[in-house]
Amino acid sequence: MKQLTSYEGLHCANCGASMQGEFCHECGQSTHSVLKPMHHMVEETVETVLHIDGRIVHTLPPLLLKPGFLTLEYFSGRRVRYIAPFRLMFVLCLLAFFVCHLRVEDSHIELGPNTQVNTTGNAFDAATTPAAVNLALQQQLADLQRARAAMGPVSNLAASNLAAAENALRQQAAQRLQALGAAPASGISPKPSTDMPAATAAAKDDHTQDIHTKISDDWLTRSSRIEIAWLPEFVNHRLSGSADHFKANIRALKSPGASRQEAYARMLSNFFGVLPQTMFVMIPLFALLLKLFYVFRRRLYMEHLIVALHSHAYLFLSLLLGVSLGALSNWLAPHAAWATHPLHWLEWGLALWIPVYLLIMQKRIYHQGWPMTLLKFWCIGWCYFWLLLFALTVAAALGMAR
Numbered sequence: 001m002k003q004l005t006s007y008e009g010l011h012c013a014n015c016g017a018s019m020q021g022e023f024c025h026e027c028g029q030s031t032h033s034v035l036k037p038m039h040h041m042v043e044e045t046v047e048t049v050l051h052i053d054g055r056i057v058h059t060l061p062p063l064l065l066k067p068g069f070l071t072l073e074y075f076s077g078r079r080v081r082y083i084a085p086f087r088l089m090f091v092l093c094l095l096a097f098f099v100c101h102l103r104v105e106d107s108h109i110e111l112g113p114n115t116q117v118n119t120t121g122n123a124f125d126a127a128t129t130p131a132a133v134n135l136a137l138q139q140q141l142a143d144l145q146r147a148r149a150a151m152g153p154v155s156n157l158a159a160s161n162l163a164a165a166e167n168a169l170r171q172q173a174a175q176r177l178q179a180l181g182a183a184p185a186s187g188i189s190p191k192p193s194t195d196m197p198a199a200t201a202a203a204k205d206d207h208t209q210d211i212h213t214k215i216s217d218d219w220l221t222r223s224s225r226i227e228i229a230w231l232p233e234f235v236n237h238r239l240s241g242s243a244d245h246f247k248a249n250i251r252a253l254k255s256p257g258a259s260r261q262e263a264y265a266r267m268l269s270n271f272f273g274v275l276p277q278t279m280f281v282m283i284p285l286f287a288l289l290l291k292l293f294y295v296f297r298r299r300l301y302m303e304h305l306i307v308a309l310h311s312h313a314y315l316f317l318s319l320l321l322g323v324s325l326g327a328l329s330n331w332l333a334p335h336a337a338w339a340t341h342p343l344h345w346l347e348w349g350l351a352l353w354i355p356v357y358l359l360i361m362q363k364r365i366y367h368q369g370w371p372m373t374l375l376k377f378w379c380i381g382w383c384y385f386w387l388l389l390f391a392l393t394v395a396a397a398l399g400m401a402r
Contacts, residue, residue, distance in 0.1 A: 092316035
């Protein structure tokens with residue numbers, strides 16, 4: 001129970017006004033000092049966290065299961081029980097993209113927990129005899145086979161990465177044998193790619209291919225110099241540096257070995273790094289679309305912005321749950337395959353619920369008939385799809401230019 005405190009005779013330390021409560025009615029400053037013992041700071045932190053947790057309990061279930069409920073509550077003035085729209089969207093956006101980043105990195109090449117596959121060539125460099133090279137290669141390939149068996153069903157990207165790792169091991173072993181003066185065995189040479197028949201690959205014009213490669217390499221190795229007259233010098237310098245980074249990443253992607261993996265990881269990290277800023281730009285644009293399509297409803301732009309914030313918060317929450325369910329399903333597949341089927345059904349249900357949720361939300365908030373709501377829902381979705389595609393393309397370009 002909160003204790004009653006008398007503020008008679010106290011004055012505000014900031015403006016000198018007589019205090020009538022915990023906060024000054026003139027300037028708003030609190031009577032509490034920030035210079036407190038550490039245990040008081042811990043108590044206030046715990047109280048703040050518990051208060052936020054209480055609001056999370058009241059916010060997340062209706063956000064996921066009740067289309068438009070939070071927005072209508074916010075319009076009605078009942079806001080204290082729920083997390084503010086921008087804060088809700090911001091936190092869910094960061095969490096969703098963080099989990100997606102981890103998931104994409106894991107799916108790039110998924111290995112078993114106790115499996116170590118060496119594709120850097122260190123094991124072959126340490127081998128001093130052809131027999132040692134062959135033994136090291138057999139060990140590495142055995143580890144790779146165990147990793148493939150432990151993964152179970154894999155995506156096309158993971159299977160391609162495993163095949164590339166196997167070819168890299170065979171190529172490094174062949175190079176080591178050549179350095180030792182021994183001829184590579186028949187099973188060491190890299191396997192030919194199944195994507196292109198050998199006859200088609202042999203029929204290519206080598207001279208034309210060399211010319212195209214030289215032109216491409218010249219463009220990638222040439223330093224960029226961007227000079228736009230109406231832009232400041234530091235902006236032109238920044239654009240030139242970004243263009244050089246873009247070319248460097250392209251060259252790294254074309255080169256085999258560890259540099260390609262490093263470039264991929266770097267660009268992936270940069271892409272997910274700019275995605276939150278990209279979505280912060282898309283939300284006002286989505287609110288502007290709502291304003292244009294519902295211009296005769298005489299609603300303020302701020303109301304449409306709140307609708308956009310809650311809509312994107314729901315999308316980020318759905319993305320977070322979907323990626324988490326997918327990761328949980330892959331983790332359970334080797335141990336309890338029967339549990340993956342309900343998780344897949346939940347993923348499909350969550351994906352199908354997204355358009356239904358957004359349609360019902362739009363119907364409840366703007367109070368129009370179903371034919372007009374369906375028409376506007378389709379038009380807004382079509383426009384937003386192309387805007388989002390353009391924004392993701394820009395984000396990918398920015399990720400490659402860093």
